[in-house]
Amino acid sequence: MLKTMNDRQVKQCEKYYTKCMADEKKEGKVIRFTDERLLDMYDLNFTLIAESDSQEELLDIIEREVLLRKEQKHSFCKIQIYFQLNSEQLAQVEQQVEIETDGFYLFDLSKFDHIRSRTDCKVIKVTNLSQLKEKLMIELEDETDPDYMAFVENKEKRKEEVYLSEGKINTYLCYDETNQVVGSCDLFIHQGIAKIEDFHIISEEQRKGYGTTLIKELMKDAIEQGATKVYLVANEDETAKEMYLKLGFEKIGEQQGIFFQW
CATH class of the missing domain: 3.40.1350 (Trna Endonuclease; Chain: A, domain 1)
Incomplete structure (x- = not known):
């Protein structure tokens, strides 16, 4: 139900x-x-x-x-x-x-200090177009469909002005110990409520702690900016939600997307 x-x-x-x-x-x-x-x-x-x-x-x-x-x-x-x-x-x-x-998964802020993250990688907030190109590279990983690739490129081009504007959506990159980009994620805050969105870790680097580190850093920034709630939205058919539950997110509800095409 x-x-x-x-x-x-x-x-x-x-x-x-x-x-x-x-x-x-x-x-x-x-x-x-x-x-x-x-x-x-x-x-x-x-x-x-x-x-x-x-x-x-x-x-x-x-x-x-x-x-x-x-x-x-x-x-x-x-x-x-x-x-x-x-x-x-x-x-x-x-x-x-x-x-x-x-x-909808809400994070239990009392569990923040219990999250174990890596110390040999870094997470930075994107501030320039060069970094946004790295984000695009992550989203296009292993893609071969030219139509989908063009769509993703258009989507990221549309978001450039949003990412680089103050008070809107911020995006972050995660770099490994060799300074290679391995993941990206967005953070949006409205009236003390923070949303984590568009989470990506390249396939060969998954299950190595980079995702945990990336999400923890975004939550840290959100808390420092006064957020009292941190949540994300996950497709119920995807396996990423299992990671969110392990981190301390708790499911608070669902929404339906009803899609018609002709």
């Missing part, structure tokens, strides 16, 4: 994180996010259904959003909800649909 995510502070942080790159338009019980410069990126072009009084109303809103996206000549419609909706209920919508479930 889907565990609804009820933490209002985390929900607010999620909204403001998205607003760093996408425009927001609220209409009734929905909030539409759009990034005109990267219209094919699902995570920046979606409809958040903020509330619903019933399953019937929720399905009706979803159908209207699908029709609107079609009228606007888009090729997909992504809906994000904090409510429980299963595939049988979605079958009532006359479109092929995919459902993705993400978990």
Whole structure:
């Protein structure tokens, strides 16, 4: 059964994180996010259904959003909800649909000093374009699909101004003992709530403690900046969530991403 995510502070942080790159338009019980410069990126072009009084109303809103996206000549419609909706209920919508479930994981700050990290590597905050090229290299590791590579390059190009702007999203790089970049991760803070996002460790360096070190350094920066909560969002089908649980993150809820394409 889907565990609804009820933490209002985390929900607010999620909204403001998205607003760093996408425009927001609220209409009734929905909030539409759009990034005109990267219209094919699902995570920046979606409809958040903020509330619903019933399953019937929720399905009706979803159908209207699908029709609107079609009228606007888009090729997909992504809906994000904090409510429980299963595939049988979605079958009532006359479109092929995919459902993705993400978990919200909140860190227990009392466990921070118990995290054992490496001392022979370093983590730095990205401050220039040269470092952003290193981040792109990590994201494109082992990729051979030219279309996907072009998409990732466009995505990182879009994020350049965000990463290098004060008060928005910061990104960090992790270097090993030979000064080779091995990982990257983002940090966003809004009103004392910190979000860790876009975590990557290159495949050959995984399970060596670099990921733990990277996340601990980001949490340290967040705490020093006054954060009272630190959380991340993980796809429930990915194995990374096991690492987060071992570090001291605790699951506080889930959200569903409902994806239509035609």
